[in-house]
Structure formats: C-alpha cells, structure tokens
Amino acid sequence: MTQPIFLIGARGCGKTTVGEALTRACGFIFIDTDQALQAKAQKSIAEIVEEEGWSAFRARETATLQSVTQPATVIATGGGIILSPVNRDFMRNNGIVIYLNAPVSVLAERLEAFPEEAQRPTLTGKPISEEVHEVLAQRDALYRQTAHHVVDASGAPEAVVREILTALQVARAS
Numbered sequence: 001m002t003q004p005i006f007l008i009g010a011r012g013c014g015k016t017t018v019g020e021a022l023t024r025a026c027g028f029i030f031i032d033t034d035q036a037l038q039a040k041a042q043k044s045i046a047e048i049v050e051e052e053g054w055s056a057f058r059a060r061e062t063a064t065l066q067s068v069t070q071p072a073t074v075i076a077t078g079g080g081i082i083l084s085p086v087n088r089d090f091m092r093n094n095g096i097v098i099y100l101n102a103p104v105s106v107l108a109e110r111l112e113a114f115p116e117e118a119q120r121p122t123l124t125g126k127p128i129s130e131e132v133h134e135v136l137a138q139r140d141a142l143y144r145q146t147a148h149h150v151v152d153a154s155g156a157p158e159a160v161v162r163e164i165l166t167a168l169q170v171a172r173a174s
C-alpha cells in the first residue's frame with residue numbers, strides 16, 4: 001500500500017507529532033501542510049493571516065495540500081483543512097484519511113503547554129479551552145465525514161501510531 005495517508009483533526013491532536021512517528025514506522029516520507037505552506041510563503045501563519053486574512057490563508061492551504069500529495073507520504077494537515085469541501089473530497093479520493101480524535105480537555109492541555117502562536121493564531125479571540133471547545137463542536141462532524149478511520153489520539157504518540165497501523169491492516173485485510 002503506497003496511498004498517501006492524510007492525518008486530520010483539531011489543533012493539538014498530534015497530527016505533526018504522530019505523523020513523524022508514523023512515517024518512521026511505515027517508511028513513508030513526512031509532509032506537514034502548515035510547515036510546507038510557511039516555508040513557501042517565507043512567513044508564519046500568523047503573519048499571513050495578519051497581512052492577507054484567513055481566506056487567503058485557506059487558498060494557500062488548498063494549493064499546498066494538492067501540491068504535496070504523492071504516493072508513500074504521510075501528510076499532517078492543518079486543523080482547519082476540512083472546512084473546504086474541495087479539500088475534503090480531495091483527501092477522501094486521493095488517499096486514506098485518519099481522524100485523530102481527542103477530547104477538549106486533552107487538546108486544551110497540550111495547546112496551553114505549547115501554544116506556538118506563530119502557527120496557531122487565535123480563531124475566536126477567546127481563551128484556549130473555550131476556543132477548543134467551540135471550534136471542535138463546529139468541526140467534529142466534518143472530521144468524521146471526511147475520515148476513513150477514527151483513532152483515539154489521547155494516548156502517547158507510539159500508542160496512536162499502533163492504533164493507526166492496526167486500522168490500516170484491518171482495512172487492507174477486509
């Protein structure tokens with residue numbers, strides 16, 4: 001199996017962290033759309049949003065998603081990639097989509113410890129745990145409808161990788 005693997009989920013669910021570990025486990029190449037987009041723009045996401053607005057960021061995100069997609073690649077996406085129907089269809093039709101699902105309390109704890117504001121400018125202007133709650137309520141259904149597999153992402157990265165590999169093997173065997 002060399003189909004690309006897309007990791008989707010809320011900010012802080014571990015797409016980047018788990019994606020790097022999954023890449024090592026399956027011998028694929030790792031790409032992170034947030035990192036690729038910032039490298040191409042030579043600006044942080046916070047700077048892009050400040051100078052060009054969220055809709056320009058979203059357009060860059062769609063172009064990045066399409067340009068990085070290739071076989072044998074684990075693609076960690078930005079938390080809002082599923083907002084666009086074009087992105088949702090693209091991922092479902094061009095690879096295997098895994099939703100890293102974690103409760104608000106776990107997400108908020110991780111984001112409070114590692115806010116990385118240059119990559120995660122505020123979406124609502126509210127405190128982190130309120131924002132995580134509000135944004136996940138709006139997006140959870142979109143993550144679920146886009147995913148081929150939903151995986152519990154609240155454990156350690158190695159445990160999440162094991163769950164993903166199990167889901168992929170079960171899918172291949174059936």
Ligand SMILES: Nc1ncnc2c1ncn2[C@@H]1O[C@H](COP(=O)(O)OP(=O)(O)OP(=O)(O)O)[C@@H](O)[C@H]1O
Binds near residue numbers: 012015076153154
């Ligand atoms: N499974 C995990 N267990 C414990 N800590 C984790 C886990 N996954 C990620 N973290 C920590 O939580 C923080 C956020 O993780 P990460 O950057 O991988 O999330 P993300 O889903 O890529 O977020 P974003 O959508 O903003 O890119 C990191 O500092 C990381 O060390």
Ligand SMILES: O=C(O)C1=C[C@@H](O)[C@@H](O)[C@H](O)C1
Binds near residue numbers: 078123
């Ligand atoms: O949840 C979101 O909408 C975002 C998540 C980050 O990964 C970045 O893609 C950006 O900060 C937007």
Ligand SMILES: [Mg+2]
Binds near residue numbers: 015016032077078
């Ligand atoms: Mg990330």
